[in-house]
Amino acid sequence: MNSKDKKFSLLALAVLLTLGAQAQTLPDPMVQAVRKAVTTNPEVQARWNGFKAAGNERDVARGGYFPKIDLTATTGREERDTPLNDYGTYNFNAAQLTLNQMLFDGMFTANETKRLGYAKLTRYYELLEASETAALEAVRAYADVVRYRELVDAATQNYVEHKQTTQQVEERANAGVGRRVDVEQANGRLALAESNLLVELTNLHDVSARYLRVVGEKPPASLPALPEPFKLGTMPDSTTALMRDGLQGSPTLNAAVENVRAYKTAIESSKAAYFPRLDLRAYASNDNNTGGISGGTRVNGIELVLNYNLFRGGADKARERQAVDQREQARDLQEKACRDVRQTLSIAYSDVRSLNEQQKYMDQHRLATEKSREAYRQQFDIGQRTLLDLLDSQNEYFEATRSYINSRHNQATAQARTLAGMGQLVSTVGVKREDLPSAQDAGQDRAGIDPGELCPIEETLVDTMDKIKAQTVIPQRARAATPAPQAAAPTKVSLAADALFDFDKSVLKVGGAAKLDELVAKIKGMQLDVVIATGHTDSVGSDAYNQRLSVARAEAVKAYLVSHGVDVKRVRAVGKGETEPVADNATAAGRAKNRRVDVSVQSLVPAK
Known part of the structure; x- marks a missing residue:
């Protein structure tokens, strides 16, 4: 074996080991449930038969290429x-053999075969979609x-703990x-x-019924728990x-x-009605005692047949518009799917x-509440904790356990x-149907x-937990109460x-x-509360245009202030358009006064 073959073998072995390691994380009953859902689910089967029917329909259209x-x-x-x-009175008989071959039909057969090929692919991807959905529902059901x-086990344990506590309290009360x-x-x-x-218990009954619907059989009495950590795939x-x-x-x-491709081709199919149809026809007949002629008659022939519609009441145009x-x-449906x-x-x-x-975090909470519950029980037994403390700790532990279990399975x-x-999902689990x-x-x-x-990919940007933690400033509690700063009179x-x-x-x-x-320079050194830049215009131009212009100018002033050291969180930009004039817009001087940007500075000063 040469070095190239050895490298290939080692690579193949590595891939198989990787796939095997991945498959080991999935419980076998889960894989079997997904396989059964993908191969026997009625909706998947319906899509499978629809896919096969679409292929046969395309073959029907393809038959137009062949002679009849x-x-x-x-x-x-x-x-x-x-x-x-x-x-x-006499006997008669006749036989005729006819061959008809389409030579030109306005490309209808070609376009219709192509359209139905795209329709078959549509059914194919709908089958894949149904398979992925069935696999997802099977994983969810499991x-x-x-x-x-x-x-149920956690709730049972919680009930046992409360029952023991109740019996203990009753014994104490009866003993005085x-x-x-x-x-x-x-x-x-x-x-x-x-x-x-x-x-x-009710929830367990409901999900077991859903498992029966999705998989087609009741869930086994014993199902392996999901591995921790659970890794379904890459x-x-x-x-x-x-x-x-x-x-x-x-x-x-x-x-x-x-x-979309199918309906684009349907437009071309509809245009075939504008062209003539040309067929080659050959025939041979053998008649005996027909048409009042005694004896046998043989007729053989070949001909070209042209059929060209001249008027159909506007139906062809309407059909093309329909296809468009x-x-x-x-x-539109493609955009919705996107x-x-x-x-x-x-x-x-x-x-x-x-x-x-x-x-x-939930695991940390669960473990911490479990430790505190045990400590509270021991302290309750010696009279250092009240009954309410003990019951609260037990209930908190149950809720923490419930939250942790839910988060694992939700993940x-x-x-x-x-x-x-x-x-x-289907390929990851490895349950693709053979046919x-x-x-x-x-x-x-x-x-x-x-x-x-x-x-187009448009990512939704949301701050992460680590980023929020890093940006969050935890205020230190003051040793003595200090007066909160008060806002000074605004400077405009x-x-x-x-x-x-x-x-x-x-x-x-x-x-x-x-x-x-x-x-x-004036506001440097101030303890700023807020700076408001408000844009105004005169009455020349439309209201909508003046509003946009006033906002744009206020934003320009805001950007300049921020670029020169003013905290962006303290600056706001507002546009008022022509709604708040300070002078008459009838004169040029008045309009000049109305074209302005007011900057209001609100600072904080220590309370006296």
Whole structure:
């Protein structure tokens, strides 16, 4: 074996080991449940039969390329009496063989075959979408059954703890060392624990019924818990990678793209009605005693047949307009699919990351409350804790356990939602049906989807937990109360807009910048509360235009102040347009006064 073969073998072995390690994280009953859902779920089967039907429909259209051969045969007995002759009664028979070959049909057959090929691909991606949905529902059903079995166990333990506490309190009360009110309080908390247990049992029944609907069989009596940490598959390392790979692989979006291609081709099919149809026809007949002629007659022939419609009442134009409208409708549905998939991927991926981090905090909370519960019980036994302290600690521990269990299973479901949205859940679990062809085998002839062109990636920016922690300033508690600073009287400076901006512009002039430098020098060193830049205009121009101009000029002043050291959080920009004049707009001098930017400075001074 040469070195190249050795490298290939080692690479293949590494891939197999990686896949094997990944598969080991998935409980076998989960994989079997997903496989059964993907291969036997009625909705998936319906999509499978729809895909096969679409392929057969395309073959129907393709048959237009081939000749049509018809055989017509008749036999009978007739009586013929004409003014010239009485033929009497006689037997007759006839046979005719006809061959018809389409030579030109305005490209209808070609376009219709292409359209139905795209329709077949649409059904193919809808089948993939149904398979991904069935796999997701199977994972969710499995995770929920395991989840609520764990919650039933937790609620049962919580009930046992409350029952033991209630018995202990009753024994103390009966011995005269406890209060009857504690017994009532313990009985009330015991009833709550029983109610919680009943709720979890009801939830377990509901998710078991859903498991039966999705998988087609009842959940086994024993199901392995989800591994900790649970890793369903390889997640994208960034939102950009998620959107790039997810949009390209999404069955929903691919189905919408093929649907648009089908309706675009339907427009070309509708134009075939504007062209003539040309057929080659050949025929051979053998008649005996037909048409009143005694004896046999043989006729053979070949001909070209042209059929050209001259008027159909505007139906052809209407059909073309219909096809155009259907194409636009398909494009709208494609845009909707783009937005839906983008939202689904974004939310699911965010849930994966946030729930993964949330689990750590919830586990810490659960462990801390468990320790405090044990400490409270020991202190209660020796009289250092009240009954209320003990019951509260037990209830807090139960709620912490419930939250931790829910977060684990929600995180597993979020991984499945992410992979299903990307069209990768079925392949990740490894349960693809054997009879499913590849996209190329199904007739795919295009490259992948370009998300930047078809479905632009727009990431939703949200601060992370670490970023918020880093930016948050925790105030230190003062040793002695100090008076809060009070706001001083605001200082208002009115700057003529003509000195700051050129006419009809919102970009600061050089001289305008000098005016603002004077303002910056005045407010330096102040403990600023807020600075408000308010733009005003005269009445020349429309209200909407003046409003936009006033806002733009106020924003320009704000940007200048911020660039020269004023805290951006303290500066606001407001546009008033022409609504607050200080002079009459009827004169040029009045209009000049109205074109202004008022800067109001509110500072803080220590309270006296």
